[in-house]
Amino acid sequence: MSGIVLHHYPPSPVSEKVRVCLGVKGLDWHSVIIPRVPPKPKLMPLTGGFRLTPVMQIGADIYCDSVCIIRELENRFPKPTLFPDGDADAAWAIGRRTDQQMFPVILAIVFSDGVQNMPEGFLEDRAQLYFGGNITIDSLRAQLADKLAEAHTHFAWIEAALQKQSFLGGDAPGAADAFAYYVTWFLLGRYKDGPAFLAAYPNLMRWQAAVKAIGHGHPFELTEDAALSLARASEPLPSVGINQNDPSGFEADEMISVRPENDKNITTGRLIGLSADRVSVLRHDPDVGPVAVHFPRAGYVITRVKA
Numbered sequence: 001m002s003g004i005v006l007h008h009y010p011p012s013p014v015s016e017k018v019r020v021c022l023g024v025k026g027l028d029w030h031s032v033i034i035p036r037v038p039p040k041p042k043l044m045p046l047t048g049g050f051r052l053t054p055v056m057q058i059g060a061d062i063y064c065d066s067v068c069i070i071r072e073l074e075n076r077f078p079k080p081t082l083f084p085d086g087d088a089d090a091a092w093a094i095g096r097r098t099d100q101q102m103f104p105v106i107l108a109i110v111f112s113d114g115v116q117n118m119p120e121g122f123l124e125d126r127a128q129l130y131f132g133g134n135i136t137i138d139s140l141r142a143q144l145a146d147k148l149a150e151a152h153t154h155f156a157w158i159e160a161a162l163q164k165q166s167f168l169g170g171d172a173p174g175a176a177d178a179f180a181y182y183v184t185w186f187l188l189g190r191y192k193d194g195p196a197f198l199a200a201y202p203n204l205m206r207w208q209a210a211v212k213a214i215g216h217g218h219p220f221e222l223t224e225d226a227a228l229s230l231a232r233a234s235e236p237l238p239s240v241g242i243n244q245n246d247p248s249g250f251e252a253d254e255m256i257s258v259r260p261e262n263d264k265n266i267t268t269g270r271l272i273g274l275s276a277d278r279v280s281v282l283r284h285d286p287d288v289g290p291v292a293v294h295f296p297r298a299g300y301v302i303t304r305v306k307a
């Protein structure tokens with residue numbers, strides 16, 4: 001077994017991005033289904049506060065955010081690569097575009113359809129997380145035409161990119177496909193007019209069927225309690241050093257807190273790793289003992305905790 005534990009839930013689009021990468025690599029992994037809204041009492045001992053989905057665990061190392069997860073998958077399981085054309089930067093640029101420009105637009109479109117069969121508190125929670133609190137279904141409906149127009153701009157670009165090649169990185173699938181697929185999957189599956197909207201893009205529809213056919217590798221169900229036991233029985237990997245050129249001036253072993261730019265929940269711990277791509281803290285949890293929690297550097301706010 002690979003040792004990978006993915007904490008996720010099936011309808012999570014960002015988790016779908018990671019599941020496709022697991023499929024491209026053909027990995028086996030443990031699947032832990034977590035709640036769709038807080039509280040997430042059995043995830044918190046691992047992340048120390050971070051509540052977004054997905055989270056990847058390998059032993060006592062916890063990887064928060066799909067960007068951090070996918071980088072770690074490529075580090076630990078390099079073959080087959082997620083960057084078949086050798087241009088990882090180009091793939092990550094597509095990822096930034098789909099995460100930062102497309103995902104918010106698709107969210108607004110999907111939510112304008114209303115939310116049926118959702119857990120209690122779902123709409124209030126997501127309104128706060130994604131729209132800063134001040135939205136209603138009616139206000140989203142009022143913007144729908146603009147959001148659909150913006151979505152066309154992005155999907156037309158994917159359609160054009162797929163004109164002469166099977167996948168976004170060439171003949172073989174990779175991370176760029178996962179990055180563009182998850183927003184397509186979200187629109188197709190959760191917006192009632194999504195299939196009609198995307199029917200205008202034949203290359204994209206052919207491609208999305210091919211990415212879907214890749215699957216998710218080999219998931220095996222695991223309970224949240226079993227995942228906590230795995231962390232308890234493991235030691236985090238050794239720290240990886242501090243980038244002295246980081247503009248923050250943070251030093252090894254300082255107590256810091258880390259949170260996503262769009263969320264108030266913080267994770268506090270001792271700084272054990274800082275690079276251009278990643279910030280890592282070590283925390284001691286009463287339930288599971290020492291855990292290293294890793295985040296992307298970009299898009300996260302790091303604060304020094306006063307002693």
Ligand SMILES: N[C@@H](CCC(=O)N[C@@H](CS)C(=O)NCC(=O)O)C(=O)O
Nearest residue numbers: 012013014036051052053065066067
């Ligand atoms: N930047 C994060 C975004 C993750 C995200 O927004 N995930 C959604 C689910 S698709 C989420 O966390 N929703 C709230 C929740 O699951 O509690 C990443 O790439 O992992």
